[in-house]
Structure formats: C-alpha cells, structure tokens
Amino acid sequence: VIITLDRDNNHFVLNLVETDIDSFEQDSVSDKVERLIKWSRYWHSHLFNLPEPVSKGKYETNFTKEEYIGAIDKTRDYIRHGHIYQVNISQRFTFPFEGSDYLLFRKLFRLNPASFFAYMNCGDFTVLSTSPERFIYRNGDYIETRPIKGTRPRGKTSDEDEKLQRELIESWKEDAELSMIVDLLRNDLGKVCLPGTVKVKEHKRIEAYQNVFHLVSIVEGRLPEHCRHMDILKAVFPGGSITGCPKVRAMEIIEELETVKRNIYTGSIGYVGLNGTMDLNIAIRTAIRKGDKLYLSVGGGIVYGSEPEAEYMETIHKGETFLQLLS
CATH class of the missing domain: 3.30.160 (Double Stranded RNA Binding Domain)
Structure with missing residues (x-):
C-alpha cells in the first residue's frame, strides 16, 4: 500500500x-x-494510544568541536589550493529515543510542513523526512531541479520577515554557494538533455515556509526521446547542493573528512513511475530511528569565506532545535 x-x-x-x-x-x-x-x-x-516520543539523556556527535572546525579548516585549505570551490560538510547527532517515531514524524510535519515529507517503516529502522528540497522532477521530456542554498528564520512580524528576506537575497555567501551549485546542475542536466535546452528558469527565488525562508533556483531542460530514468540518475546523482563542486572531488573530500557514512542523509526519497514521471527529494532534515537511538545528520556548504566557529554553531543549533521536539 x-x-x-x-x-x-x-x-x-x-x-x-x-x-x-x-x-x-x-x-x-x-x-x-x-x-x-x-x-x-x-x-x-x-493514534492517540501511541507512546509519546521522548529523548532522555545527552546526545552524542561524531565530531568534537575541535574536530569539526579542523575539518572546515582543511576544506578551506583545499579551496585555497584549487581542489574545489565549495563542499558540504556534515556531522551526525545520536539521540537516545523512546516512544513512537510516527508521533514524532507528525510533530515534525506540524512544525515544518515541508513539500517532500516521508515516513518509511523499513522493519529494522524507520526514516522520518521533512525535506523541503526537490532534487529531480521529470514529466515526459521535461526535467527540472530546484537546489536550495541559504536559509533564514521567519520573523515575528511582517517587517521582520521583509528584513530577513532582504538579508538572504543580499548575502554574498548564499549567492556564491547557490550560483556555483546552479552551474554544476546545469552541467549535470546537460549530460542527458537536448543541446541548448538547459536553462535557469529562476535564480535566487525566495520560498517561504512556516518557520524559515529558503533561497532557491530552478534549472530546467528537455530530454531526448527514449531517455531512461536510469540515464538521468546516472548523470545527476547525488545532488550537487549537498556534495559540492566539482562534485567528484567534493565527494572524495567528504569521504576523507566525515567520520561516518551518511546513509540515507543527502540521498533521495521519492517515486520513479512507469509513465515517464519521476519526483525525488534531497533527503535533508531526515532522521533515522533504529532501536533506542535516533540519528540526525546536519551540515552546511563551506566556501573559502566561511567562518569555522559560525559553521559549527549552526550545526549545533540545528541539532538542539531537533532535540527540543523530544523534550
């Protein structure tokens, strides 16, 4: 079903x-x-008889603060020497967990009703995703991707909302990250699309959600006749917004610096249809429940101008915000 x-x-x-x-x-x-x-x-x-989700005890991360900052410094060194322009570095939080993961998913969705939510009971483990990011959408010969780079919280008033949107639009760091990823994705789509059809439909568009603003671009193209879903996935997977550019070198650096495998995090969840359609997300804001543990990975795009301390604190803030849902 x-x-x-x-x-x-x-x-x-x-x-x-x-x-x-x-x-x-x-x-x-x-x-x-x-x-x-x-x-x-x-x-x-x-549903109302299910046990409430709760986390008791302290969470753990796979990096100490010094180790995570060291990974960012190493990344900036790679950028300085021309290996890459940008890479996404993440760390994983492990929370002790009791109760119903389905109720936790419902709570997550109420607080963040994202476009690409998913709850998957896989037997030994459960996946809870409230991803806002579309990776690949295909309908016949039409294909598009919608990378996200840049996030700001919603304000308490309309004036604060306007200020935060303007701050996001004018941020040089967010602009640099998004522009580089858009260029990478144009190249990825160009591997399977008809020549001259790949274009940026919208660049730096603000999308408003219940709690945050995101900076999004839309890249689209036209596919040749008989193009298979697998041809597309081979050309574009994994998504550029959560690896970096150039993609292959960024993935090598991620493999070197991150101390645990990402698992489903930054993979994709969605459907592949027999009728020429496909819709996949980027599996961010995605947790895995296994036994009495809940795993959540968070990260961010690193460019040369990134501040290591600020990048580390951003991941801690994301992890602790999630923990508050379990308190």
Missing part, C-alpha cells in the same frame, strides 16, 4: 498494488479495498 497526498485537491490517496495478475478478480480487489479502509480508520483511532 502506498499513501500519497494530493496537494491540488487536499486529500490522501490510498494506492493498493495487486501483484498476482493471473488471479486478478475485481471482487477480490474490492474486498481488499474495503479492508484497507477499515484498517486506516482503525489506525487513525489508535
């Missing part, structure tokens, strides 16, 4: 997949649909 949200009509769609085509009968499908509806009502009525 796949549950999707139809944003245009504001309702959920329950998709029942029938795998046994040979024994397909309309009556049996109707029975399954009826059971599915009863199950969904039962599940909804029992």
